[in-house]
Structures are given as C-alpha cells and as structure tokens.
Amino acid sequence: MTIPFNVGVLQLSMEPVHETIEMAKACEHAGFDAFWIAEAYPWWRKHGFEARSSTAILAVIASQTRRIQLGWGIISPYTRHPVQIAMEARVMQDIAGDRFLLGLGASKIFMKEIGEGEGEKVGPATVMKESIDIVRGMLKGDAFEYRGKVFAASVPALKSEAHVPRTIPPVYIAGTGPVLQKMAGSMGDGLLTASITTPAFVRYSRQNMEEGARKAGRDPSTLILGSVIVGSVGRDSDKGKEGAREQAAMYLANKVQNIKGSADVLLECASLSFDELRPIADAMEQGGRKAAAGAVTDDILRKVCPIAGTPQECIERIQEYREAGCSHIMLEVWGDDRTGQAKLFGEEVLPHLNH
Numbered sequence: 001m002t003i004p005f006n007v008g009v010l011q012l013s014m015e016p017v018h019e020t021i022e023m024a025k026a027c028e029h030a031g032f033d034a035f036w037i038a039e040a041y042p043w044w045r046k047h048g049f050e051a052r053s054s055t056a057i058l059a060v061i062a063s064q065t066r067r068i069q070l071g072w073g074i075i076s077p078y079t080r081h082p083v084q085i086a087m088e089a090r091v092m093q094d095i096a097g098d099r100f101l102l103g104l105g106a107s108k109i110f111m112k113e114i115g116e117g118e119g120e121k122v123g124p125a126t127v128m129k130e131s132i133d134i135v136r137g138m139l140k141g142d143a144f145e146y147r148g149k150v151f152a153a154s155v156p157a158l159k160s161e162a163h164v165p166r167t168i169p170p171v172y173i174a175g176t177g178p179v180l181q182k183m184a185g186s187m188g189d190g191l192l193t194a195s196i197t198t199p200a201f202v203r204y205s206r207q208n209m210e211e212g213a214r215k216a217g218r219d220p221s222t223l224i225l226g227s228v229i230v231g232s233v234g235r236d237s238d239k240g241k242e243g244a245r246e247q248a249a250m251y252l253a254n255k256v257q258n259i260k261g262s263a264d265v266l267l268e269c270a271s272l273s274f275d276e277l278r279p280i281a282d283a284m285e286q287g288g289r290k291a292a293a294g295a296v297t298d299d300i301l302r303k304v305c306p307i308a309g310t311p312q313e314c315i316e317r318i319q320e321y322r323e324a325g326c327s328h329i330m331l332e333v334w335g336d337d338r339t340g341q342a343k344l345f346g347e348e349v350l351p352h353l354n355h
Contacts, residue, residue, distance in 0.1 A: 023338055048289075073192060089139060226328030
C-alpha cells in the first residue's frame with residue numbers, strides 16, 4: 001500500500017473563530033488536502049491570543065466545507081476523558097464523515113499548564129494507550145468495559161436502529177520522543193511531529209515509527225508521518241519568509257520556556273542550541289512576537305527549514321521533506337494576508353507537487 005502524499009494547513013485554536021473558518025474555506029478552495037486544528041493553551045494569553053476549543057471550532061468548519069479533510073492536530077487526553085473524546089469524534093463523523101482525522105498527543109506544555117503528569121508514576125504513554133483503546137472501543141459501537149491504570153469506561157452497546165456510524169476514524173499519535181513515536185507505529189494509524197520539525201527530524205521520527213510497527217508485526221508502509229512545519233509564501237523571497245520568521249520565533253521561545261528536555265532531539269536535528277534560542281525567548285517576554293521575530297537571525301531561520309519564500313522555494317522545500325519521509329505536510333501559515341497566501345500556494349505551489 002502506498003500512502004498518498006498530502007499537503008495541508010495547520011492552525012492553532014488561538015484566533016477569532018470567524019477568521020479560522022475563513023482560512024479553512026480558503027484552504028479548501030486553494031486545493032489543500034487537509035486543514036488541521038491544534039489546540040492552543042493558556043500560555044498564549046501572555047502574547048495577545050486566547051485559547052479556544054479546537055474540537056468545537058473544527059465542528060463548525062466541517063459544516064461549512066465539503067471536500068477538505070479535517071483533523072484534530074492535536075488534542076490532549078489530559079484535558080478530556082476518552083469517553084468525551086469519543087463523543088466529540090461522533091460529532092465530527094456526523095458532519096464530516098470520512099473526512100475526519102483524529103490526532104491525539106500528550107502535549108507536555110498543556111500538562112504543565114494544568115499541573116497534570118508531573119511526578120506521577122503513570123506516564124504519558126500509558127495515558128495515550130488507554131485513551132486510544134477507549135475511543136476505539138466506544139466508536140465501534142459494541143458493549144464496552146474497560147479498567148485501566150488511568151481511565152475506566154463502561155458503556156452499553158448501540159442499538160441496531162441507532163443512526164450512528166460504526167466506523168473508527170484514523171487515529172494519529174503525536175510524539176517528539178522515541179516512546180510515543182514507536183507507539184504511533186505499533187498502535188496508531190500514523191505519527192504527527194511537532195513544529196520546528198526539520199528533514200533530519202523526519203528521518204529520526206520515521207525510524208522510530210517504523211521500528212514500533214515492525215515489533216508489532218505491522219506494515220510500516222501503511223502508516224502516515226505528518227509534520228508541522230512553519231511557513232509563508234510571497235512573490236519576493238525575503239517578504240515571503242517574514243511570516244515563517246515570526247512563527248518560528250514564537251515556537252522557539254515557547255520550547256525554551258516550556259518543554260526544554262522534551263525538545264532536545266528536535267533542536268539537535270536542527271543544529272540549534274538553547275543558548276541560541278534564549279535571546280529569542282527573552283525578546284518574546286519583553287517585546288512580544290514581533291520583537292522575537294527580530295531576534296531570529298537568518299542562520300537560525302535557515303536551520304529551522306521552513307517552507308517559505310517564493311513559490312519555487314516552497315516547492316523545493318516540500319520536496320526535501322517528502323524525500324526525508326514525510327507523507328503529510330502540516331503547514332503552519334503565518335504572516336500578512338494568510339488567505340491570500342493560501343491562494344498563492346494553490347496557484348503556484350500545489351499544482352507542481354504531483355500528489
């Protein structure tokens with residue numbers, strides 16, 4: 001089985017809902033394959049954004065789109081019981097049908113924000129496994145009993161006359177470290193990697209995912225590897241990189257302040273050190289995202305490997321990620337006139353990728 005190459009857009013749930021809906025519709029019109037919503041967390045409030053429910057937003061988007069795939073990319077089981085996750089997945093199935101993609105991740109930053117997972121004997125891998133077991137068990141529709149170390153569920157079977165799908169959507173596991181990346185291969189439909197993913201990190205991640213798949217007796221070629229990559233596009237190269245520079249600044253500052261050790265390999269693959277990033281984090285705290293963007297040197301931006309610049313530069317970078325083993329691009333478009341950027345991607349980039 002050959003996994004189709006997929007180019008989509010990911011957006012954090014931290015902006016006004018009507019703007020996010022318009023971006024999703026612009027992406028569908030431009031010809032992108034998927035639109036993902038990543039759940040923002042309260043840390044962004046310090047920088048002028050508000051955390052919103054990604055599941056609620058995506059349900060609204062589903063009602064106003066027809067073709068584009070729609071994904072949770074990601075939500076955390078630390079913030080929702082898996083039974084609730086299954087209930088929200090049903091909403092997406094009702095509206096979007098088989099366009100729906102379910103992405104789950106522990107989200108170290110969210111764990112820190114809400115005081116979960118710190119010092120507990122049960123780690124994120126157990127939380128993730130139990131969550132997926134329950135979500136799949138619920139969606140299958142049979143009577144279901146579950147008693148895990150973290151979660152429990154007891155639900156009766158769906159009556160045969162219930163107008164409810166019995167299908168289970170693709171379930172993708174987000175992971176930065178090897179344990180969750182291997183779990184994505186052993187029990188998920190694929191792996192999602194975090195922002196600041198580089199081609200080198202794609203290769204590292206694919207190796208882990210495929211190892212997990214082989215140990216579980218699964219065919220790695222049936223699994224997707226989706227990567228969140230910052231990006232922006234313009235007719236002029238420097239102008240086209242401005243949005244990617246600002247978005248990279250926000251993420252690099254975020255990683256210094258919030259997840260540190262969890263991002264070690266991510267940063268190593270980009271040849272970035274925490275010493276290089278501290279001035280960006282300091283600028284973010286003192287002057288906001290524009291100041292942080294000013295602290296991102298051309299060398300740091302080059303190391304981040306954004307899909308950014310002119311349409312031709314974006315085409316070349318996407319091919320680089322594809323050759324590294326990424327099957328699903330999750331492009332985080334930032335900068336001025338993002339709906340216009342989506343249109344330019346659709347006109348000048350996507351037709352040349354030979355999906």
